[in-house]
Structures are given as structure tokens and as C-alpha cells.
Amino acid sequence: MKKVVLILLLLAVVVSATLSGCRSGDEKTILTVYNWGEYISRESDTISWRGREYEIKDVIAEFEAAYPQYKVNYQTYDDNEKMYAKLDTESYDILVPSDYMVVRLIKEGRLLELDQSRLPNVKKYLDSRLENLTYDSDQALSDKVSSYAVPYMYCTVGLLYNQEEIAPINTNDPAEAWDILFDSAMDSRIGMYSSMRESIGVALNYYGHSLNTLDSGELDQAKNLLIDQRKNVRPLVGIDELKDKYVSGELLAGVVWSGDHVVCQIRLEEAEEDPDKLQYVLPKGSNLSVDMLCVPKNAANPDGAHDFINFLYEPEIALINAVYVGYSTPHTEALKGLPAEIINNLSYYPDDETMQSLEIYYSSEAIDSTYDRIWQAILAN
Amino acid sequence: MKMRRLAYPYVLWMAVFTVAPLMLVAFYALTAYDADGRLFFTLQGLRNVFATDNTVAFNLFGLADLFGFNLQVPIYINVFAKSLEIALISTVVCLLVGYPAAYILAQHSRKRRGQSNFWLFLFIMPMWMNALLRTYAWLALLEPMGIVNTVLGYLGIGPFQFIYNDFGIGLGMVYNYLPFMVLPIHSVLVKISPSLIEAAEDLGADSTRTFLRVTFPLSLPGILSGINMVFMPAMTTFLIPDLLGGGRYLLIGNAIERQFMVSRDMTTGSALSILLMIFVLASMRILTKYEQESSEGGLLA
Numbered sequence: 001m002k003k004v005v006l007i008l009l010l011l012a013v014v015v016s017a018t019l020s021g022c023r024s025g026d027e028k029t030i031l032t033v034y035n036w037g038e039y040i041s042r043e044s045d046t047i048s049w050r051g052r053e054y055e056i057k058d059v060i061a062e063f064e065a066a067y068p069q070y071k072v073n074y075q076t077y078d079d080n081e082k083m084y085a086k087l088d089t090e091s092y093d094i095l096v097p098s099d100y101m102v103v104r105l106i107k108e109g110r111l112l113e114l115d116q117s118r119l120p121n122v123k124k125y126l127d128s129r130l131e132n133l134t135y136d137s138d139q140a141l142s143d144k145v146s147s148y149a150v151p152y153m154y155c156t157v158g159l160l161y162n163q164e165e166i167a168p169i170n171t172n173d174p175a176e177a178w179d180i181l182f183d184s185a186m187d188s189r190i191g192m193y194s195s196m197r198e199s200i201g202v203a204l205n206y207y208g209h210s211l212n213t214l215d216s217g218e219l220d221q222a223k224n225l226l227i228d229q230r231k232n233v234r235p236l237v238g239i240d241e242l243k244d245k246y247v248s249g250e251l252l253a254g255v256v257w258s259g260d261h262v263v264c265q266i267r268l269e270e271a272e273e274d275p276d277k278l279q280y281v282l283p284k285g286s287n288l289s290v291d292m293l294c295v296p297k298n299a300a301n302p303d304g305a306h307d308f309i310n311f312l313y314e315p316e317i318a319l320i321n322a323v324y325v326g327y328s329t330p331h332t333e334a335l336k337g338l339p340a341e342i343i344n345n346l347s348y349y350p351d352d353e354t355m356q357s358l359e360i361y362y363s364s365e366a367i368d369s370t371y372d373r374i375w376q377a378i379l380a381n
Numbered sequence: 382m383k384m385r386r387l388a389y390p391y392v393l394w395m396a397v398f399t400v401a402p403l404m405l406v407a408f409y410a411l412t413a414y415d416a417d418g419r420l421f422f423t424l425q426g427l428r429n430v431f432a433t434d435n436t437v438a439f440n441l442f443g444l445a446d447l448f449g450f451n452l453q454v455p456i457y458i459n460v461f462a463k464s465l466e467i468a469l470i471s472t473v474v475c476l477l478v479g480y481p482a483a484y485i486l487a488q489h490s491r492k493r494r495g496q497s498n499f500w501l502f503l504f505i506m507p508m509w510m511n512a513l514l515r516t517y518a519w520l521a522l523l524e525p526m527g528i529v530n531t532v533l534g535y536l537g538i539g540p541f542q543f544i545y546n547d548f549g550i551g552l553g554m555v556y557n558y559l560p561f562m563v564l565p566i567h568s569v570l571v572k573i574s575p576s577l578i579e580a581a582e583d584l585g586a587d588s589t590r591t592f593l594r595v596t597f598p599l600s601l602p603g604i605l606s607g608i609n610m611v612f613m614p615a616m617t618t619f620l621i622p623d624l625l626g627g628g629r630y631l632l633i634g635n636a637i638e639r640q641f642m643v644s645r646d647m648t649t650g651s652a653l654s655i656l657l658m659i660f661v662l663a664s665m666r667i668l669t670k671y672e673q674e675s676s677e678g679g680l681l682a
Contacts, residue, residue, distance in 0.1 A: 085645050188525070192627050227437070230629055236545055237628030250526045253636040269407050304573050372644065373435050379639075380456035 004329035028071040031304040034083065034092040036291065037076040037240050042326035049266055050339035054323045063311050070304045078239040079195050091298050093305040099290045100361040102114070102149045103136045104368070111148045112295040118306040121150045121313035122150050125329045127240040130154065130290055136362055149292035150309055151257065156197060156347060156358060157287040160246060160261050161253040163279045174283035178206040182229050182251050190235040196375040197328050197361050199226060205285050212362045214370060227381045246278055258348050259327030261347025266326060282347040288358035401442040410651035426652030430457045440468055457636065464633040468615035471554035475611045476604065478555065479562035486563065487570035501567065508560055516553055517622050520544065525641065545627030561610040570604030609668050613661055632655055
């Protein structure tokens with residue numbers, strides 16, 4: 001008898017637990033965010049940066065607290081092309097592609113036009129310089145970008161080097177600045193990104209060519225340079241895993257997004273080492289890249305997506321992300337909270353003149369297929 | 382009759398998880414969608430694999446460097462050659478390391494007939510752990526600033542570049558696949574009747590001769606199935622080169638993965654898979670033919 005009562009009690013507990021589970025599940029709608037790895041604050045911590053203390057919070061948890069009707073399903077990628085490949089089969093509410101990928105998505109009609117009236121924070125705080133950049137050779141298409149996408153973070157592509165091991169590089173000339181990447185004396189000590197545009201772009205910039213060239217002679221030159229580099233310099237190729245290797249001294253130089261350099265410096269500071277051990281050079285004609293928040297047409301929860309974008313533009317949240325992520329923020333209010341050394345550094349926050357000297361990647365059918373073909377040949381070696 | 386009915390779930394399993402996917406891959410390899418989303422028959426995927434408009438220098442076993450020739454081949458031929466090269470080297474190393482190991486283990490097993498072999502158990506135990514985890518462990522050990530190099534540094538040697546090169550990939554392969562070479566050879570060796578060896582000795586053969594004329598020929602089936610079981614996975618893996626190759630290696634497994642995940646070209650990706658499968662089946666066919674010609678079978682017979 002006792003046993004039967006016990007079993008009944010147990011059953012009651014199980015049933016009520018599942019029922020209550022269902023009820024709380026019904027209230028919340030899922031918001032699926034697909035973002036770059038290490039690109040939003042997921043920790044509660046205190047970060048000291050250039051002598052200033054910052055209180056970091058888990059931004060996703062903050063969002064779920066501020067908007068209890070949503071439950072965030074957060075996923076990450078490390079390559080624009082890999083993100084693109086998933087769009088056919090998966091439904092996301094928020095994507096954070098780079099500029100050229102945004103243009104491609106707009107061209108293919110995959111993005112939802114944003115309802116600006118639901119994004120008051122963006123209107124209030126967005127640095128207008130980023131809206132006025134030219135994102136495509138077709139000006140009409142470039143103008144469309146701001147109605148489909150909101151800048152999240154931006155950065156430049158430059159050379160990171162360890163000044164304890166490498167003589168100072170005091171030049172913006174791309175041929176001199178990038179030279180160390182192709183020096184066989186640096187065997188196995190160089191880091192390169194595994195992404196296509198960054199790799200080919202650096203090689204093109206090294207020879208002084210445009211990052212969007214379609215000239216087959218120029219592209220062959222870049223291809224051969226990268227093939228030789230893989231053979232003779234044997235760089236380590238990756239994305240996020242490279243940062244710790246620069247910090248530890250395993251890698252001495254490499255191509256980095258400016259934000260990754262900032263992150264490396266913060267990690268050095270955390271380990272109570274001199275952050276200026278790792279230096280950053282921004283060659284002329286290198287890349288300026290803006291990662292943007294956008295909503296795909298097949299999003300299941302476009303309302304939540306708008307709320308999320310607007311939430312990321314809350315000054316306090318934007319500052320937390322800017323500190324945690326290390327990339328340059330397009331948020332005019334959050335900018336004021338950052339250390340002076342950072343916002344005055346033209347490599348992170350380029351002035352108009354420096355911006356003019358940089359190039360944005362363009363996307364067209366010809367560029368996409370030609371670059372992919374060259375990239376495959378480089379990989380196949 | 383009863384036995385046949387018992388086989389039905391297995392037949393169903395094979396149909397759903399082996400035959401159907403194979404046919405799907407073949408179907409994808411020969412079809413594509415046009416601009417209006419209509420399916421049509423095409424050989425473009427197969428043509429892409431052998432496309433001569435995108436070529437790279439062929440350098441199998443470094444022969445091009447050695448003899449200074451420059452042969453341009455379609456990129457996938459080169460990827461295939463590179464995979465073949467690494468798989469062949471790994472298989473040979475596995476055999477050279479695995480055979481003596483299996484021999485010693487077999488002698489040990491034979492001495493303690495009926496009891497479980499502790500050394501054999503030690504050999505199998507790592508296989509209980511996920512290959513990914515074991516490969517990550519190698520990363521932590523052999524990194525330029527990893528555990529091994531740190532210890533060597535205290536002794537005043539190094540640092541050595543163990544991984545992110547051919548050596549690292551070879552090491553990962555040999556480590557992961559060695560048990561697949563040792564086990565079939567071991568199981569054949571323990572089955573060899575001691576009386577045969579005694580007979581050879583009685584007839585005046587020394588130990589070298591006994592091994593070469595009796596033991597080794599009798600163990601050939603084990604060697605063949607060992608080769609089969611190492612070469613095939615080594616040829617098609619993409620996990621090990623990805624982790625231990627420093628992101629620079631595109632082997633045939635990675636190339637297929639890339640076609641599906643990055644280029645979104647199911648047709649070319651499936652065509653590559655089919656060609657790889659034909660190659661694997663053909664080499665398996667050759668090996669099993671050898672195996673049938675020699676007497677008793679190993680694991681695969």
C-alpha cells in the first residue's frame with residue numbers, strides 16, 4: 001500500500017513538473033541570434049583596461065530580463081561564407097554579416113527592410129559616418145544598406161606584431177608593413193585568418209592592388225604569393241584560437257582585425273604583462289569592415305529582432321559590448337566611456353582622411369566566384 | 382526460416398541508412414537546379430572535379446621538388462594525391478609499428494592461454510574515448526608552447542615544431558588508427574598452431590627462417606585486413622588534418638565538407654564523394670582478392 005502511494009505521489013510530481021514546464025514555455029517566443037564567435041559579452045566580470053575598471057554583464061541575460069517575453073537561442077560562426085551557407089536550411093532572427101555579405105544578401109532579396117520607428121536608439125546614437133560609406137560600386141545599392149542593416153561593430157585589417165621579437169615597423173606602406181608575413185625566417189610563427197577575403201585581400205594589398213580587383217594578372221600574383229607562403233612560412237591558419245597564441249608569444253606576427261588586437265592587449269593586461277608588447281600597423285589601402293545587424297526575410301520572430309537591435313543600442317549595453325568585444329563601436333555615447341588611448345588611435349577609430357585611405361570589400365557575382373576559385377586553388381596546395 | 386526473419390531489421394537498417402543515402406549521393410552528383418528551381422540531369426559535377434581551368438602544381442611525395450618538374454593538375458586531383466600520400470605513409474608506419482606490437486602481444490596471449498591479456502586491454506582502452514578528445518589532447522601536449530616543449534625547454538632542448546605540419550598529421554593518424562592494424566594481425570597470429578612452428582624448428586629452420594617462411598605468410602590475411610582498416614579511414618578523415626594541420630591542409634575529406642558547407646555546391650560535393658567511394662571500393666576489392674587467395678581470413682573476410 002505504501003508503495004502505491006509513493007508511486008502515485010511520484011507520478012503527481014512528474015506530471016505537475018512537466019505541465020508547469022509547458023506553461024512557462026508557452027509564454028516565451030524564441031529569438032534565434034546567429035553571431036560571430038566571441039562577439040557579444042557573455043560574462044559577468046570586471047575588466048581593467050588601460051587603467052580603467054569596467055563592470056561587464058552577460059548581455060543576453062540582460063536582454064532576457066528586460067524583455068521577459070523572449071528566450072534567446074544564441075549560435076555562433078567564424079566565417080561570412082559559412083554563415084551564408086546555412087541560410088538556405090536554417091531560420092535565424094538576427095544575423096551579423098560583414099558589409100560585403102550584407103550587400104550580397106540585399107541583392108539576393110534575403111533581408112527584411114527594418115522598421116526604423118522601432119529602433120529609436122539607433123537613430124539617436126549611430127555614428128552617421130558609417131551610414132555614408134560606400135558599400136558597393138553601385139551607389140543605389142550602397143544607399144539601400146542603411147535601411148536593411150544597422151552597424152554593430154567595425155574594424156580595420158592590419159598587421160599585429162610582437163615588438164619584443166620583431167624590430168619596430170614604422171610605416172604605412174603596405175609592401176613594407178606586410179613583408180614580415182612572407183619572410184621564411186618566420187617559419188611557423190605567423191598567423192593568418194582562414195577567411196577568404198582577408199587572406200587574398202592582404203596579398204593584393206601587399207602588391208598595391210585594389211582589394212576588389214578582377215584583373216587576372218593581379219589575382220594570380222596574389223594567389224602565388226599565398227601558395228608560396230603556405231609552403232615556406234607555414235602560417236597557422238584559424239580565427240579565434242589565434243588570439244591566445246599571439247598573447248602567449250607562440251605566434252610573433254599576423255593579419256588581424258583591429259578588434260582582435262585590442263582583445264589581445266586586454267588579455268595581456270589581465271595577465272599583468274605589458275599590453276604594448278603587441279603592436280598594430282594599419283597599412284594604406286587595407287580593409288575597413290563593418291559588421292551589421294540584420295534580419296533575414298524568413299525570420300520567425302522579426303518583432304523580437306527589432307527589440308534586440310534596439311536593446312544593443314542602449315548606451316550602457318553598447319559600452320559593455322565595446323569593452324568586452326574590443327572592436328570599434330559605432331555608438332556615439334558608448335564611445336565616450338572608452339579609454340582615451342583607444343578612441344584617439346586612428347587605427348581603431350580612423351578619422352575621415354584615414355577612412356579615405358582604406359577600402360571596403362565589394363560583392364558581385366564575378367568577384368564572389370573568381371575569389372572562391374582562387375581560394376580553392378590556394379587551399380588545395 | 383526463423384533466422385531469415387531475424388535478419389529483416391538488419392535489412393531494413395541497411396536499406397534506410399546505407400543504400401538510400403548512397404543513392405541520394407549518386408542522385409545529387411548527377412543533378413542540379415537551374416535558375417527557375419527546376420531539377421535537371423548534368424555531368425557538370427564530375428566535370429568540375431576534373432576541371433582544367435583551375436590547376437595547381439602536382440607534387441606527390443615531393444617528387445616535383447626533387448626532379449624540378451612543373452606539372453599542372455586540376456585542384457581536386459592534387460587534393461586526392463595529397464590524401465593518398467598521407468594515407469599511404471600512415472598505413473606503412475602503422476604496419477611497421479603495429480606488426481611487432483601484434484607479434485609481442487600474440488606471444489604474450491599464447492603463454493597465458495585462457496586468461497585475458499592485460500597488454501591487449503591497454504591497447505584497446507584508448508579506443509573507448511572519443512577520437513576528437515584524444516586528438517585535442519595531442520594538441521595540448523605538442524603545441525609549440527605545450528607540455529612536451531615546456532619540459533624539453535627545462536632540459537635545454539627545443540622548442541620543436543611537432544604539429545601543424547606533415548609530421549603532426551601523420552602522428553595523429555598513426556596514433557588513432559594503430560589499434561585497427563594491431564588487432565587483426567594479433568587475432569591471426571594467436572590462431573597459428575604452435576605445432577607448425579615446432580615442425581619448422583624440428584626440420585632445422587632457425588628462428589628468422591621460421592618467421593619468414595611460416596609465421597609471416599600465415600599472418601598475411603591479418604595484415605591485409607589491417608591495411609584495409611587503416612588506409613580507408615586515413616584516406617577520408619577530415620578531423621585529424623583540421624586539428625593537427627594548423628588549418629592549412631585540404632584533404633579529400635575536407636574538400637567534400639567544404640563543397641557542402643561553404644561553396645554550397647551539392648553536385649560537385651556529391652560527385653567527389655562518389656569518385657572517392659569508387660576508389661575506396663576498388664582498392665578494397667583488390668585487397669580482398671589477395672585475402673581470398675591466401676588461406677584464412679582476418680577481420681574482414
